[in-house]
Amino acid sequence: MSLVIHPVVLIAAENRTRYAQLSIHESSRDIHLTRKIEYKPALLIVVDAQNNVLASTVGTTYWSTKERSNLSPSQHGVNFTYRTSNADAVTAFSQTVNLQPLTPALRFTPYQDFDVALRNSGTIANAYLITDRNEQYSRIDIETWPSEMWRGDEPFDVTTSGYKYLELTVGTEQSDATLRFSSLDVDQNDQVIKLIEPHINVYFTNFLRDWSNAKAELEARLNSIESVSTTQSPQEMLDAGL
Amino acid sequence: MSDQGAPRLETLLNKQDLQEILHGWGSPTYYLGMHKYGSSLASRYFIHAFTGRVPTPAEMYYGTFINKTGDLVSNTPHDLADAYLGWIGIRTDLSADAHYYRAGGNADTEPSPGQATIDAEVSGRVFPEGISLVKGYTHYIRLPVKEHHDTSMMMSVTFSPSAKKHWHGGNKAALKTAHDEGRLVHGFKPTWFYISENLDFPARDTQKVMDRDNQHIATINSLQSTHFSRLGVLYGRFGSVGSGAEIELSDGYENNIYSATLVSLKIKSN
Incomplete structure (x- = not known):
């Protein structure tokens, strides 16, 4: 092993309750320039294939704390069964399900009670989370943002706009997209479109390091223990004589 | 729920941004005691030291440490706390005791008077993005960028060779017993650390984890996420001088779990 910089550094560096921010918080009017994500005004726009803005809302971005990640269980979750006693029974085994990496999420919390105002009718193709690094626009009032970014009078191409943004995957409630909607076809007469979750969480699973093999490595270490299995049920382990 | 990989991150946070985030955490501003203009705090870093097997990166990422018999002692698997030697701190204000390194700047910006001894030199917070700190107090120290710096250091600490510190807390008494009984597998010395x-x-x-004979064969510790500040930000190894370890010890590496003299801590972010 060599040095490992853990993704929790994102919180340590940017959260207002941690030393990196506390140590300068009343000393600099420019403290906001030392943060990239935490407490930034952000604009969420949902566009069709021609970059027409279908829906938009404002809110704030954070690094979320106090919970393990909620990544795709199949890609990142580690499950294991282990023996807790010498009883010759299934009850001698316990299971731990969906252990997740301790990596923080980039969280966007919309201000408007999670309804996204509709600007045009059409079919959702893409979504972008645009952050205001300089904190000149409002976290609450979308009218303070340049109207061409959110009003939908003309197509808006964020990729050439010069703003910092993140493209979000979009899908229906059944999908595993970042941004899940009750419907991808929106009719402006509906007034609002519902997001499925109260927050939007995005995880960067290869931040600072390639963690692609971490799940397999953790499972291999668990499976190197005689009476632990990441694949077998208690009954299967009992039947196998473990 | 979503998993967005690094390539898509570039439009929001590029390499420069990530370096600045790391730099902002690892390079403190200096605080020289209470003053009336603000309530800023000293930065503190705690080096938590362990002995025994060094965990894998996957264990660190998940916060799940899987220890088997022989990973610390020869006769039983250990809990994370069993292998814990304690902590040594670095703080950027005036207070110091046997468990803390005091931090100051380099010679040309040393925050004397009133700080006769500085036993750790930490690279100060510089602002690659050109930010100005508004000083509310004349003692506010900001170090200039050193010449010929082309490496972005996340953290750069040099320790005084005369400042021996004691590992505070930990499980040293039980480890000494295990050592005396010949059960300590990886030596009587610190092997790895994390900084929080x-x-x-x-x-x-x-x-x-038990086996069919009811023998305890493994202990699995999963860190709880309820206190994010307690989680390790950096993980690395201890070694002797010249070993290339992330923290080299001029004293306290061989046959010593009680105290240490640190040489340097250099973490690159590029």
Whole structure:
């Protein structure tokens, strides 16, 4: 092993309750320039294939704390069964399900009670989370943002706009997209479109390091223990004589 | 729920941004005691030291440490706390005791008077993005960028060779007993560390794995995420001088779990 910089550094560096921010918080009017994500005004726009803005809302971005990640269980979750006693029974085994990496999420919390105002009718193709690094626009009032970014009078191409943004995957409630909607076809007469979750969480699973093999490595270490299995049920382990 | 990989991150946070985030955490501003203009705090870093087997990166990422018989002692698997030697802190204000390194700047910006001894030199917070700090107090120290710096250092600490510190807390008495009984597998010395901003040990869930003969063969510790400040930000190894370890010890590496003299801590972010 060599040095490992853990993704929790994102919180340590940017959260207002941690030393990196506390140590300068009343000393600099420019403290906001030392943060990239935490407490930034952000604009969420949902566009069709021609970059027409279908829906938009404002809110704030954070690094979320106090919970393990909620990544795709199949890609990142580690499950294991282990023996807790010498009883010759299934009850001698316990299971731990969906252990997740301790990596923080980039969280966007919309201000408007999670309804996204509709600007045009059409079919959702893409979504972008645009952050205001300089904190000149409002976290609450979308009218303070340049109207061409959110009003939908003309197509808006964020990729050439010069703003910092993140493209979000979009899908229906059944999908595993970042941004899940009750419907991808929106009719402006509906007034609002519902997001499925109260927050939007995005995880960067290869931040600072390639963690692609971490799940397999953790499972291999668990499976190197005689009476632990990441694949077998208690009954299967009992039947196998473990 | 979503998993967005690094390539898509570039439009929001590019390499420069990430370096600045790391730099902002690892390069403190200096605080020289209470003043009336603000309530800013000293930065503190706690080096938490362990002995025994060095965990894998996957264990660190998940916060799940899987220890088997022989990973610390020869006769039983250990809990994370069993291998804990304690902490040594670095703080950027005037207070110091046997468990803290005091931090100052380099010679040309040394924050004297009133700070006769500085036993750690930490590279100060510089602002590659050209930010100006508005000083509310004349003692506010900001170090200039050193010449010929083309490496972005996340953290750069040089320790005084005359400042020996004691590992505070930990499980040293039991480790000494195991050592005397010849059960300590990886030697009587610190082997790995993590740095957090909290002196407290992280809370964890513990599962004991038994075999068919009811022998305890493994202990699985999963860190709880309820106190994010207790989680390790940096993980690395201890070694002797010249070993290339992330923290080299001029004293306290061989046959010493009680105290240490640190040489330097250099963490690159590029």
